[in-house]
Amino acid sequence: MSDIKSRNNRQNWPENYRQQAEIATDPRIRAFYQAGCPAPETPIQDVPLLALDFETTGLEADKHSIVSIGLVPFTLEGIQLGNSWHQVVRPKLPLHQTSITIHGITHAEIDQAPDLEDVLDPLFQHLTGRIPVVHFRNIERPFLNAALQWRLKEQLRFPVIDTMAIEAHLHPHRNPSRWQQLMGKQPVSIRLPDSRTRYGLPHYAGHNALIDAIATAELFQAQVLHHFSPDTPIGNLWV
Amino acid sequence: MQAELLDIRNHMTQYAPFDELPDELLDRIVASIEVVYFRAGTQIVELGQQALWLHYIRSGAVEIFRRSGELYSRVGEGEIFGQFGLLMHKKVRFPVKAIEDCLIYKIPAEVFQYLWEQDESFADFVEIEDRSRLRSAVSRREKSNELMTAKVTRLISREPISAPTTVRLQEAARIMTENGVSALLLMDETGDRPRLKGIITDRDLRTRAVTHALASETPISEIMTEGLITISARSFIFEAMLTMLHNNVHHLPVIDGDEVRGVVALSDIVKYESQSSLFLVSHIYQQKDVKGLKKVSQDVRDSFVRMVNEDANSHMIGSAMAGIGRSFSQKLLELGEEKLGPPPVPYCFMALGSMARDEQLVVTDQDNAMILDDSFIPEEHDDYFLALAKFVSDGLAECGYTYCTGDIMATNPRWRQPLSVWKGYFTEWIDSPNAQTLLNSNIFFDLDGIHGQTDLAEQLKTLITEKASNSQRFLTLLARNALNRTPPLGFFRTFVLEEDGKHQKTFNLKRRGTAPLSDLIRVHALACGARSQNSFERLKDIAKTKLLVDDDAGNLRDALEFISIVRIRHQALAIEEGRDPDNNVRPEDLSPFERSHLKDAFQVVSNAQKFLRFRYNAGTSRNV
Numbered sequence: 001m002s003d004i005k006s007r008n009n010r011q012n013w014p015e016n017y018r019q020q021a022e023i024a025t026d027p028r029i030r031a032f033y034q035a036g037c038p039a040p041e042t043p044i045q046d047v048p049l050l051a052l053d054f055e056t057t058g059l060e061a062d063k064h065s066i067v068s069i070g071l072v073p074f075t076l077e078g079i080q081l082g083n084s085w086h087q088v089v090r091p092k093l094p095l096h097q098t099s100i101t102i103h104g105i106t107h108a109e110i111d112q113a114p115d116l117e118d119v120l121d122p123l124f125q126h127l128t129g130r131i132p133v134v135h136f137r138n139i140e141r142p143f144l145n146a147a148l149q150w151r152l153k154e155q156l157r158f159p160v161i162d163t164m165a166i167e168a169h170l171h172p173h174r175n176p177s178r179w180q181q182l183m184g185k186q187p188v189s190i191r192l193p194d195s196r197t198r199y200g201l202p203h204y205a206g207h208n209a210l211i212d213a214i215a216t217a218e219l220f221q222a223q224v225l226h227h228f229s230p231d232t233p234i235g236n237l238w239v
Numbered sequence: 240m241q242a243e244l245l246d247i248r249n250h251m252t253q254y255a256p257f258d259e260l261p262d263e264l265l266d267r268i269v270a271s272i273e274v275v276y277f278r279a280g281t282q283i284v285e286l287g288q289q290a291l292w293l294h295y296i297r298s299g300a301v302e303i304f305r306r307s308g309e310l311y312s313r314v315g316e317g318e319i320f321g322q323f324g325l326l327m328h329k330k331v332r333f334p335v336k337a338i339e340d341c342l343i344y345k346i347p348a349e350v351f352q353y354l355w356e357q358d359e360s361f362a363d364f365v366e367i368e369d370r371s372r373l374r375s376a377v378s379r380r381e382k383s384n385e386l387m388t389a390k391v392t393r394l395i396s397r398e399p400i401s402a403p404t405t406v407r408l409q410e411a412a413r414i415m416t417e418n419g420v421s422a423l424l425l426m427d428e429t430g431d432r433p434r435l436k437g438i439i440t441d442r443d444l445r446t447r448a449v450t451h452a453l454a455s456e457t458p459i460s461e462i463m464t465e466g467l468i469t470i471s472a473r474s475f476i477f478e479a480m481l482t483m484l485h486n487n488v489h490h491l492p493v494i495d496g497d498e499v500r501g502v503v504a505l506s507d508i509v510k511y512e513s514q515s516s517l518f519l520v521s522h523i524y525q526q527k528d529v530k531g532l533k534k535v536s537q538d539v540r541d542s543f544v545r546m547v548n549e550d551a552n553s554h555m556i557g558s559a560m561a562g563i564g565r566s567f568s569q570k571l572l573e574l575g576e577e578k579l580g581p582p583p584v585p586y587c588f589m590a591l592g593s594m595a596r597d598e599q600l601v602v603t604d605q606d607n608a609m610i611l612d613d614s615f616i617p618e619e620h621d622d623y624f625l626a627l628a629k630f631v632s633d634g635l636a637e638c639g640y641t642y643c644t645g646d647i648m649a650t651n652p653r654w655r656q657p658l659s660v661w662k663g664y665f666t667e668w669i670d671s672p673n674a675q676t677l678l679n680s681n682i683f684f685d686l687d688g689i690h691g692q693t694d695l696a697e698q699l700k701t702l703i704t705e706k707a708s709n710s711q712r713f714l715t716l717l718a719r720n721a722l723n724r725t726p727p728l729g730f731f732r733t734f735v736l737e738e739d740g741k742h743q744k745t746f747n748l749k750r751r752g753t754a755p756l757s758d759l760i761r762v763h764a765l766a767c768g769a770r771s772q773n774s775f776e777r778l779k780d781i782a783k784t785k786l787l788v789d790d791d792a793g794n795l796r797d798a799l800e801f802i803s804i805v806r807i808r809h810q811a812l813a814i815e816e817g818r819d820p821d822n823n824v825r826p827e828d829l830s831p832f833e834r835s836h837l838k839d840a841f842q843v844v845s846n847a848q849k850f851l852r853f854r855y856n857a858g859t860s861r862n863v
Contacts, residue, residue: 070243078273078345086243200340201276202250202298210243214274218342221276 006239040235050130051217061142065091070209159238254317256364290324299341395501409455437463484562516559536638553803595687718855721758726841
């Protein structure tokens with residue numbers, strides 16, 4: 001039923017949450033499911049959202065680790081900077097040299113950082129009762145799942161709103177054919193900064209998980225106002 | 240605040256009033272922000288809605304409207320809106336609409352309140368009364384210059400040295416030498432108590448006594464200067480300086496009630512006034528020919544720039560420049576009379592326009608005229624006066640005062656006429672006014688006799704003050720002309736914003752700022768029969784009447800001072816950078832401080848024009 005292409009299209013998320021709440025053993029995971037999932041027809045303006053961004057040592061959830069988490073709760077009415085949260089965590093696997101420059105996080109910071117397991121309580125406090133919004137869904141959800149599987153031997157299944165998938169949906173022919181390229185047509189980038197530019201959103205100089213989460217939340221507000229509406233059912237958007 | 244939010248804080252610290260806030264307040268703001276996106280065309284806040292937030296524009300632009308639906312302002316990145324509602328009734332007073340896609344940081348009312356209580360600069364910035372903000376900007380600037388904050392009494396270092404008017408020349412010289420003073424006050428002691436009657440100075444002794452080899456027993460009353468120019472003990476030093484510049488005197492008795500407190504000499508003020516516009520004036524009088532004057536004129540711009548850099552106010556600078564211009568004219572008239580011989584009939588040389596108002600700057604042309612005594616016979620005398628007028632006019636042009644493009648110069652026979660003809664001109668202008676002729680004769684209503692029989696000019700002033708206030712039609716047409724030029728609404732990014740929402744690249748600070756102000760001040764001044772010419776002096780006279788309400792005269796003064804000083808600074812900067820100074824300003828040349836206060840000042844002008852239209856029944860059409 002989602003407008004956005006996804007393998008999860010046939011999922012009944014509210015029902016999944018109810019079932020998972022029965023099975024879950026970890027109290028935090030159980031509480032997450034017990035908080036429930038809004039019905040797919042709920043207008044997006046009524047849904048509490050959580051912009052979420054991970055910085056990772058690489059792109060594959062089974063080989064790489066989370067380095068930092070940034071998140072900020074929001075609705076279409078406002079992104080609450082005061083309730084934002086940023087946490088550096090110590091990866092299980094050695095930090096690859098190139099990613100240091102990307103994240104701007106030093107070895108010293110990482111050596112002093114807690115394990116993800118130690119910060120699960122605050123992480124779940126933020127996640128519970130909210131639908132995550134990410135830019136590129138193949139990072140946050142699989143990495144979180146892998147991390148929980150590793151530490152708690154449990155998984156967490158939830159719908160996300162993927163602002164990148166929305167951009168892909170809006171620009172289905174973003175890669176011009178060779179003929180079009182010869183005619184000078186440029187491909188449409190759906191990376192976070194490029195997508196933001198299309199909505200007149202400002203450029204952020206800094207790069208960290210929290211700023212990227214805020215950037216994602218802003219992008220989603222802009223997408224809804226430009227291409228959907230505050231009344232659009234959330235089921236049309238989540239994947 | 241999380242270090243990761245630095246991006247947000249850093250953006251705000253680029254803009255007033257956040258640039259002056261301490262870090263802990265900024266952190267508090269950032270932690271309170273709710274970020275919202277608005278599409279172009281959407282209403283962000285509606286009139287009468289509960290005012291819950293201060294809005295900071297992170298990107299995009301909005302338009303702010305008055306209750307009436309008129310455009311109030313257009314603001315963009317780094318600017319705020321919503322403060323009025325928060326300060327007043329907690330209801331939105333100015334509805335706001337996004338004109339571009341906007342990212343807005345909303346700061347909650349309680350944080351706004353906290354900032355307002357904690358931080359003076361923040362409170363000043365968001366203060367609802369634009370006028371009081373302008374007032375504090377003007378006075379803060381003026382406080383930085385000692386000439387404007389110190390009273391003239393500070394310059395008095397000793398009791399005044401005086402003698403009765405009955406002393407003889409030699410005795411007077413002896414008293415001056417013994418006491419080491421350059422001026423002696425002469426008191427009339429025939430009444431109950433001594434009364435200040437005259438003054439004699441070193442220069443008088445040289446030029447009047449020694450040169451003419453007067454006997455040492457000559458009564459001092461025969462050579463003393465009477466009709467003294469004095470200054471009140473409550474005046475500021477700069478006012479003493481203005482008085483000296485305007486009247487070309489070097490000594491000023493300081494008067495407190497009936498009592499003489501002391502004498503202030505030019506040399507006392509020069510200690511305070513390193514910009515030396517007074518020196519320049521005395522330098523002008525020492526020149527022997529036009530060539531010498533031309534050489535001195537090269538220092539005028541430097542003197543102007545120095546005064547600007549020492550934070551003199553516009554009244555001081557305008558008076559100093561006018562005083563310098565007047566001195567060039569006077570010296571040229573002296574040289575002309577030396578060359579052509581004494582005038583066949585008495586005459587008065589008049590300065591008009593900005594020089595008469597003591598509001599001259601560096602980019603200026605010459606506006607002058609001659610009033611001749613009624614015994615003038617054109618066939619016999621006009622050759623002389625034409626030659627004199629031409630000598631002065633050419634000399635002024637040599638010294639950088641370009642010829643008047645409107646030919647308002649004494650070289651034009653129409654403006655070189657006997658008093659009776661001049662009286663006829665003014666009578667016709669006032670009694671049978673016509674909008675077009677009034678537009679051209681506006682400049683004659685700012686007049687000042689600067690040489691010769693200056694009482695001829697005073698007679699014209701008397702005629703004007705008596706007639707003008709009684710002629711409704713004249714005032715109506717004059718008011719209508721004063722509405723021809725309006726100020727802009729404000730600025731938006733690198734543009735000038737007009738009332739109809741249109742954009743301009745540049746604007747003329749004289750035509751759109753100081754000129755409309757001096758025009759409307761002139762109308763009020765004529766209506767209330769004021770004799771003063773300077774706009775600031777006229778405002779003082781107007782304030783004594785009931786013509787304006789509240790503190791409108793004070794607000795006009797602030798607006799004139801602020802616009803003038805921005806214009807002056809703009810010209811000084813051009814001179815320092817080796818460019819030709821002009822009046823055209825681009826918004827990007829203005830500091831954020833200047834932009835926001837100029838907008839306040841324009842608002843004052845605009846309101847004053849509305850009042851003028853109503854008060855003199857000047858109609859709604861601007862082109863009648």
